[in-house]
Amino acid sequence: MDKGNIHHHHTGKSHKSCVSLVPMFNHLEDEQLDEIMGATQSVSYKKNELIYHAGDESDSLYIINKGKVRIYRLAESGKEQLVRILNPGDFTGEMALFSESTHESYAEAMVNTKICLIKRSDLQEFLVKYPSVSLKVIAEFSNRLEASEKQTTRFSTEKVETRIALYLAESLDQEGTGTIEFTLSMSKKDLASYLGTTPETISRKFNDLEERGYIKQITHKRIKIVDLDGLLLV
Amino acid sequence: MDKGNIHHHHTGKSHKSCVSLVPMFNHLEDEQLDEIMGATQSVSYKKNELIYHAGDESDSLYIINKGKVRIYRLAESGKEQLVRILNPGDFTGEMALFSESTHESYAEAMVNTKICLIKRSDLQEFLVKYPSVSLKVIAEFSNRLEASEKQTTRFSTEKVETRIALYLAESLDQEGTGTIEFTLSMSKKDLASYLGTTPETISRKFNDLEERGYIKQITHKRIKIVDLDGLLLV
DNA sequence: CGGGACATTGAAATTACTCAACTAAGGTGG
């Protein structure tokens, strides 16, 4: 439906930050960066706008320049699952770019968001011209695949409580070592969707973990890890 | 532990079939195929031998030439999850090749199996030299990622019964249109592991589906789909 | 300050797992 076309800025030439941020390109020389930037288009989306949705046919790579994007899928049952949240420098759309011709997931701007677009044909040209970029792309895919398979295994073999504990522990290391307190990067509703459970269960399990002395809920979104080792043995 | 080194054949120069089977390479000219084949080593594994296991550091891509290989993961809880089964032409080991330096999963020969190995350095050289191969690799990753994310979503949002129904339906279309009967490609024990449930539940759900008239169990491994539409509405 | 979404809580219901006992099948060596 509304795909944001109304409020797009087309600058033709976009900010360098768009491209130079991305691991995929950040090893390139200035000259090569300029070349990509020339093929890049900048588009803005308002909070809650859909960037693409399942069934759309895709012909571009989307790089987040500013803002936050939520990637989710709908199951056969109609339930929604949050797949990941993209921050500046992250990209999406690759699926449809390289294999399937239509998107299987939904991308939604969580806040006002600026995105850089690269057309499939331009990108492929680039990949053939600079093979080192392909290697980066492969590495990125490899990491995502690894993460996705790990997630699948967790869903199929761990109970909700364990999945939550592992999630909290991993959130903690992302904050840097020594940190013991952090802010959840998403609402508990989204967290429930991400971890394959319900908000009610999240709420109850957080309470359990607090009662058992593993964590402390400072506020709804602020969590303190009191006993990391204990948490990991849950 | 036993990684098969005792019974390996090293032919130095392996069968063309090894390489030409793989989608990744099958578009290449004979001359280029020869070049890859030169960098390829053939290794054999006996039934039940481990080809690699989590924690091994990897430096090769494994292409199945003959046989069948089971890729599985162990969860933090110690439970095993079957990730996929590889047949001739499929490959694995790419994870450790491009990003992580150690395997996160286990690969086990299900029957006597012949594998072609390509060393990381040779492969990377090749990818840089023939960019079209990279594009194929990217496409392959993209497909796998898509499949893995779909699986994750199913685990997190569908009940076991639905996952089984979807699995059966998909097994059916792989057999070709018009087919109505097929043989399960793995044991029900493995199927349970693959679908994130237990053999007991598989057994019971199969019975349910049969009682409700959606399928018929000809033998333990032979399944007839009686009412595909009904099955998909489960 | 009010409204709407998010979050929490309780109670009931569902779903799947575990454990244990039993049966069936398949492959191996005699």
Place this chain on the structure above:
DNA sequence: CCACCTTAGTTGAGTAATTTCAATGTCCCG
């Protein structure tokens, strides 16, 4: 080629985990 042994599969009963539904509380943003 058959008997045997091992592994796979089934069935039942009890239990654990999580979801669902409904009611209520709370936060935050405009």
